[in-house]
Amino acid sequence: MEFDSSRRKFLQAGLVLPAAGFIATHHPDVFGQAPSGVVYRTLGKTGLKVSGVGCGIGLIPDPAVLVRAVDLGVNYFDTARMYEKGKSEEIAGAALKGRRNRIVLASKTDALTKADVFKDMDDSLKALQTDHLDVWHLHSRDTPDMITDEAVEACEMLKKQGKTRFIGVSAHDIYAVVDKIIQVGKFDVVQTTYSYPIGSHLRNASVKKLHDAGIGVVAMKVIIAVAGFIPPKELRLKNEGPLAAIKWVLMNPMISTTVPFAKNTAELEMNFRAMTEPYTTQDEKMLYTRNEEIRPDYCRMCYECKGKCPKGVPVTDELRYLAYSDFGGDLRQARRNFMHLPKEIRAVRCSDCSACVIQCPNGVEVQNRLIRAQELLA
Ligand code: SF4
Ligand code: SF4
Structure with missing residues (x-):
């Protein structure tokens, strides 16, 4: 498989260093004293120092997980306006109240028009109980025409108004939009799928293009394939696959942070360990085995089959x-x-x-x- 060589390179390098250690530095001065074990990376040209393990606020988050994450020193939090029709943002807003100045907060809009982008921003700020975001993404833009001029213009205006410090794009089909994102020249951050099963040579090339353009890269869908809901039904905390999966991603120095979702504080604390523990041959074996187990079932999002179904099935x-x-x-x-x-x-x-x-x-x-x-x- 084409991604075997990249895995090997990461493995060779990773065995001698903590997974998050390539370009990571500790920045005790940025958000107060750096809690033990947190390793920060720079989020591209934003200059923000973000923890290598961030926190995905998916769907219905557990407030205790968000609070614990801040206490641990995790500082990158990612949500979206459309998650549970705003409920995710509301829960996060309540949980993170009083902690806003210790975190980097990102949310996303599905809107395509200027008016809708503005409305989503106002709704997000209200739900999140804050007067600004750090990153405002155009959400799930998998074709260049979804990055509309109107939406980009609206984002720039929101940046000027101080409602967001930086703007970004989230995309699954990064191959399709990477050149447009760079050509638009306005975006500071990109969030995209990146994991052991889908980390291919092509995907690495897109990540490198973004990195070289100074755009901070946030990895999503980092652990979903190894979480283990389909047979064999290992328990997440038992197989430690998610921990290995995050460690693998963090070996790529061009990835600034990751946004794994944790259902409880035990899962969060396991994710956290990815910042300090080395990627081992045992991790590689575990991920390799899991990747083979799920081969027939898990789509690697390579988009090779895009447009091929005569009946138009996406x-x-x-x-x-x-x-x-x-x-x-x-x-x-x-x-x-x-x-x-x-x-x-x-x-x-x-x-x-x-x-x-x-x-x-x-x-x-x-x-x-x-x-x-x-x-x-x-
Ligand atoms: S189903 Fe399509 S997108 Fe998914 S891995 Fe196969 S070719 Fe790639
Ligand atoms: S309709 Fe389904 S089974 Fe038939 S060609 Fe398209 S994707 Fe394949």
């Missing part, structure tokens, strides 16, 4: 939604995302095809997985 999107359920354990989110697809696309049934035209180079059993997605989510 294969990567449907498989990503299925992963929210099968790997992330969140059927509600999976269904909600699926229901945002156009009606005529939701009506397509892969079970009606005698054979699928798509041969996945990563070994995903595309038709079987799509049949499952449509049965479960439609």
Whole structure:
């Protein structure tokens, strides 16, 4: 597989250093005294010092996890306006009240028009109980035309108004939008999928382009594939796969931070260890084994099959939604995302095809997985 060589390089380097140690420095002066074990990295040209392990505020976060994260010294927090229709931001706002000056806070908008971007920002600030964000992302922009001139202009205006310090883009199909992001020349941060199973040569090339342009890179979907909701059903805390997965990502010095979701403080504390523990041969074996176990089931988001289905099925999107359920354990989110697809696309049934035209180079059993997605989510 093409990503084997990059894994090997990381492994060779990582065995002799703590996972987060490549370019990391301790910055006790930035947010007060640096708590023990936290390693900060610079978020591109923003100059912000962010903890290598951040905190994803997905869906319904546990307030105790957010509070504990701040106490540990984790300082990068990421949410989105659309998560649970604003409920995630509300919970985070209440939990982080009084701690705002100790964290770097990011949220995202799905809006395409100027008016909607402004409205989302005002709603986010209110829900998060703050007068500004540190990073405001255009959310889930997987085609260049989703990065609209209007939305970019609105973000710039919000930056001038002081409602956000920096602006960014989040994208799954980074290959499709990386050049547009750089060409627009306005963005400070990009958040994208990056993990052991999907960390390919091509994805590394996109990350390098962003890094070379001075854009801070935040890795998402770092642990979902190894969390273990599908057979074999190892418990997260038992297999320590998520810890190894974060360590693997942090060996890439071009990644500034990660935003894994923790359901409880025990998971958070395990994620935290990725900043100080070395990536070991045992970690590599664990991730390699897990990656092979999930090979037929987990889409690597390489987008090689994009546009190939004659019936217009957005294969990567449907498989990503299925992963929210099968790997992330969140059927509600999976269904909600699926229901945002156009009606005529939701009506397509892969079970009606005698054979699928798509041969996945990563070994995903595309038709079987799509049949499952449509049965479960439609
Ligand atoms: S199904 Fe396969 S080819 Fe299509 S995006 Fe996923 S990993 Fe790539
Ligand atoms: S099974 Fe048929 S409808 Fe489904 S993705 Fe493959 S070609 Fe498209």
